[in-house]
Structure formats: structure tokens, C-alpha cells
Amino acid sequence: MWWDIDGRQPTGQTRDRVVGLEGQEELQPLLHIVRRDEDARYMWVRLRADTGRFLYITICYFPPSTSVYAAPIEQSPFSLLDDDIWEFSRDGDIILLGDFNARTGNSLTVFYDTSDEMLREMDVGEFGLERCSHDKQQREYGRYLIEMTTTHGLAILNGLHRFPRAAGFTCFPHRHGASTMDYIMTQPSFIPCIQDFTVGARPMGVAVDHALLTLSVSLQYSTAQTSVGKSHTCYTFTPETNSVYTKEIWDCLRTVGPCPSLEECTTLLTEPLHSAASVAYPHTRPVRRRQSGSMP
DSSP states (O other): OOEETTSOOOSSSOOOSOOOEEOOGGGGGGEEEEEEOTTSSEEEEEEEOTTSOEEEEEEEEOOOTTSTTSOOTTSOGGGGGHHHHHHHHTTEEEEEEEEOOOOBTTOOOOOEEOSSSSOEEOOGGGGTOOBOOSOOOBOHHHHHHHHHHHHHTOEEOTTBTTOTTSOSOOBOOSSSOOBOOEEEEEOGGGGGGEEEEEEOOOOOSSSOOBOOEEEEEOSSOOSOOOOOOOOOOOOOOOHHHHHHHHHHHHHHHTTSOSSOOHHHHHHHHHHHHHHHHHHHOGGGOHHHHOOTTOOO
16 A cells, blocks of 8 residues: 555555655655654654644554454454654644555544533534445444544544545445545544545556545635544443552552642642543553643
């Protein structure tokens, strides 16, 4: 799988199970490879827009679940991207694109409004984020992909009503078979910067079985854009993790005198809570993401 900055696949030698990027010569000074996977499953590229704001693009290829290179059974292959998405989305806009070998059907990312104390699920129709794909089937990898987009608040562009030519099948592995495996995803706040997104027709007369995905983006985008809620992580507390938190808090409070101030309590409890969280949820790395003096 090989992409250039215009979304076209170059002619010539077929490249399989690898990700790469080609760009127009005048764009080369603006493009920087900032991170890549040693197994060539993904590569992050940073592009600086005229406004000075960064755009991070990751080009992905994840082997199918039947491959010897697939993730272990019952483990999401897309968890490899979690830390990078958290990091780069704080510094700019992000686009994920490539062959994820995941069939999502018409499943939608769940977006939440975290602007107040109540966590409220948002109406995707109100924000134009409903999608309708020609592929109606969902598989395990598709469920994992939706979990990832929900965790990070990312919209799948395939099948969005605003892109009527982006709902088609992307993969044609058999003579009469077809599915959607290739996706482009981004934050809802970045969608107004996208001029068009199309999924090409079934390739004919060439040695490829994936359709051409073409994304047109305006790089002179404004940083003042409407957001559809902040990214969030959903935590599920079990009796075991509850006991971890309870013990840490109790051990801490036993050293405190009567009637401490709210500020003192906050300072005292922050580290024990983050310490317990790092044990209960090591994949979230809360210490890395927290701000000084903040509660988890």
C-alpha cells in the first residue's frame, strides 16, 4: 500500500505489506516523517499548514485477522496507535488513512459531550456524522476499529452523507466479492477543511484489488473551528480496581489531620490516584497525560 500526498497510487512496481508516502517536490520541505513502526504497519507524517498549525497523517496497513502477522486473538491491532493519537491530537489535527482490514458495516463512532459534569452521548445526525456504507457486514476487526474511533472521538469519512461518492466498496479480493476495508478518519472539527472524498470504481485490468481513495484537503485552514466534544476515554470499574483505589486513598488519609482544606486534599490524593490508575489501566498512561496538580 503506497500513498502520495495527492492520494494517488504511483504506477510501476507493486508494493505489498508496506506503507510509504510520495509528495510533490514543492511540498517536500513541509513534510516530516515523525514516527514509524518497525514492522511497517504505520507511519506518521507531519505537515505544517500556512497557519502554522500542524497536520499529522498516519498511513496504515494492518494485516487481516487470518494472517500470520495478525495481532493475537481477542486483542485489538489498532491499540498500537493509541498513544500516538493522544500525543499528536494535542498538537494539531490528525488524519488516519489506509488498509485496516476491518469491516465496520454502518456502525457509527459514539461521540460524547464532556463540556459539563454529565457525560452525554451526542446526536451524530445533528452534526452530519451519520454514514451509510455499501458494505453492511461487521467483523471483529471492525468492532475494534469503532472502539478506537469512539475512544479518540474520530469520525469515519467513508459513507458520510456529505461525501456521496465515498460509500462504495474498497476491496475486491475475489471475482464476485467486495468489502470495505480501507478508511479515512479524522476529528469532526477538521471535516470542514476537507473539500471532497471519493472512493473509486473497482480496478479493472491492473494487478490491484483495492479501489483508489482520493481526499482533497485545504491546507489553509483556520484554527477556529467548531468542535463536537472533547476526546475521552471510557473506564469500567470492577470490584478489584475499586479495592485498589480504596486502599490507596485510605492509606493516604490516615496520615492527614482533621478537617484538611480542599486544596490540601486535592494535592494529597492526586498522586495516589494516578499511581493506582497506572496499575489498573497501564495502557492509558495517566501520569504522562496529566497536568500538574490535576485530578485524574
